[in-house]
Amino acid sequence: MKHVWEGKEIILGVTGSIATYKAVEILRELTGRGANVTVVMTESAQRFVAPLTFETLSRRPVLTDLFTLDYNKHIGHVAAGERADLLLVAPTTANTIAKFAHGLADDFLSNLYLSTTCPVLLAPAMDREMYAHRAVQENLALLKARGVHTLDPEYGELASGLIGRGRLADLSTILQIVEDLLGRQQDLTGETVLVTAGPTQEPLDPVRYLSNRSTGKMGFAIAQAARDRGAHVMVVSGPTSLATPAGVLRTDVTTAEEMYQAVLERLDTTTILIMAAAVADYRPSTRAPQKMKKQETITIELLRNPDILAEAGRQKGSRVLVGFAAETEDLLENAREKLQKKHLDLIVANDIRVGFAGETTRVTMLDRQGRVEELPELSKREVAHRILDRVVVLRRGEHA
Ligand SMILES: Cc1cc2nc3c(=O)[nH]c(=O)nc-3n(C[C@H](O)[C@H](O)[C@H](O)COP(=O)(O)O)c2cc1C
Structure with a gap:
């Protein structure tokens, strides 16, 4: 050392x-x-x-x-x-x-x-x-x-x-x-970390879209922390105003479908996949070619977006796969179910009633061995490092 x-x-x-x-x-x-x-x-x-x-x-x-x-x-x-x-x-x-x-x-x-x-x-x-x-x-x-x-x-x-x-x-x-x-700053040398970050935007017409309040700060904090610990880092990011950390390879996407493609294209070279993006579950079934005119009521049909995490789970191989669960109720139960269903190694559960877009966050980490670790409210930088501490252990195949 x-x-x-x-x-x-x-x-x-x-x-x-x-x-x-x-x-x-x-x-x-x-x-x-x-x-x-x-x-x-x-x-x-x-x-x-x-x-x-x-x-x-x-x-x-x-x-x-x-x-x-x-x-x-x-x-x-x-x-x-x-x-x-x-x-x-x-x-x-x-x-x-x-x-x-x-x-x-x-x-x-x-x-x-x-x-x-x-x-x-x-x-x-x-x-x-x-x-x-x-x-x-x-x-x-x-x-x-x-x-x-x-x-x-x-x-x-x-x-x-x-x-x-x-x-x-x-x-x-x-x-x-x-x-x-x-x-900590050396223990990801030789790893290729792919991080998804930010929201996705699902267009309704040329000027309107469906989206969520994600800022991308958590994903970018993870990318920066992984870089500091020696990893080669790629970020696939939805629309955010954040600057790219030096040395991180960034691909910008807008929709969930674009994010799905971008992640799958990079999966081959990835050894650690951390999906921090808040991907829209649904998209409008049609995208109006012109700006939609005012009407008394509008009915919008929504289609299910591809499930990036589930697909990455199917193609998991020896990769370490980390997902996020943002919930407003039954946080741990929902997180545990997602962990199992999508073949994740670790899930970071985030009670968004506590906060979503701020500089700090409060999360609980659950792993496949059933270990639950509740963290206090910490800066996103520190949470990023705590997540990576767990990833390093999982990557080594130790389940301490
Ligand atoms: C002989 C002597 C030994 C002391 N040892 C300690 C100590 O081990 N731990 C401690 O918290 N304060 C100790 N103090 C009290 C601190 O020096 C004192 O609270 C001081 O204001 C600390 O200032 P600082 O935190 O700016 O260094 C000691 C004081 C004296 C005179």
């Missing part, structure tokens, strides 16, 4: 704890594995260990002051967050956990946390009673629900002399989780 580390940009946030000195060892291990590490220290952290130690070992300036724009350092809190592959905060104090949970932004690290979209891993360390306090536990729960990864502290002797849970997680545990999070 060595390639996972090389050239990766990690931000190591260091806060003010008796365990601050352990961050020095974490930094040495990260750089030793080939990662580029930028250290950000809180004011309290600098009371425990001097920035010079981190500066020497990272060979980079240590970022401490929000209000000093040193252009020689070429890096402000937004720029630092933008290029990062991971933000690791170790140790994380109760204070910093509270700031992150409630969006306070009064120093470099808390501003950076709010402005980055990269994965975030926190390794809390504190006294036993502090860690057990409801305020800390509720703040951690809030962060977890937003997709932040947190490591449980270890049980053992604490600086206070007490025995309990509060010690910074073991170095090897921290390194393993960091490797897993970075490794």
Whole structure:
């Protein structure tokens, strides 16, 4: 897994704890594995260990002051967050956990946390009673629900002399989780992922159509995440206003029939098919050649569109096949039935009463082995990665 580390940009946030000195060892291990590490220290952290130690070992300036724009350092809190592959905060104090949970932004690290979209891993360390306090536990729960990864502290002797849970997680545990999070970005190398995205439009006449509220954001988030994890990615997209992620091969279609053709033509080379498009089930039986004139009532006959997912299921072979189910009632029951009927490996069930077109979503994943995983409301980017985490396991034939 060595390639996972090389050239990766990690931000190591260091806060003010008796365990601050352990961050020095974490930094040495990260750089030793080939990662580029930028250290950000809180004011309290600098009371425990001097920035010079981190500066020497990272060979980079240590970022401490929000209000000093040193252009020689070429890096402000937004720029630092933008290029990062991971933000690791170790140790994380109760204070910093509270700031992150409630969006306070009064120093470099808390501003950076709010402005980055990269994965975030926190390794809390504190006294036993502090860690057990409801305020800390509720703040951690809030962060977890937003997709932040947190490591449980270890049980053992604490600086206070007490025995309990509060010690910074073991170095090897921290390194393993960091490797897993970075490794996400490499684990689809060699795969060809075909993603369908957006709505379809079924024309009634030259200017009118039947469609739905899908924006394509979920499909495009999956395409981008799959690309970041090393896959060759194709998107077959219905009409959306979204930009094509760099490096992704895009085919635009309008109707369900066009999407059906485009998917089947690409199936041969596809190893993972993820059908996130909201395909119209029906189309008008005729398309008026001219704009339809006003009448008191109009009856439109609708025909069933071809079922892309069912056809892909019939031609499945060794491919991994992922479908989506958007429902307003009996979500899990309907999803389970669709999973079986269409020979899917995984179905992502989306209760559209919670949301459909927004930046975040709340889904439940069901697989053929009957495993059900309910995710909290997360960004579509994070949901995309969680789906791909499952796809990787299915692709390897492991059903963990
Ligand atoms: C000797 C000493 C050890 C401390 N150890 C911890 C600790 O392990 N965990 C913690 O949450 N706070 C600890 N604190 C308290 C924090 O340093 C304090 O809450 C500070 O405001 C944290 O600021 P920061 O989150 O910006 O780094 C300690 C304080 C002192 C004086």
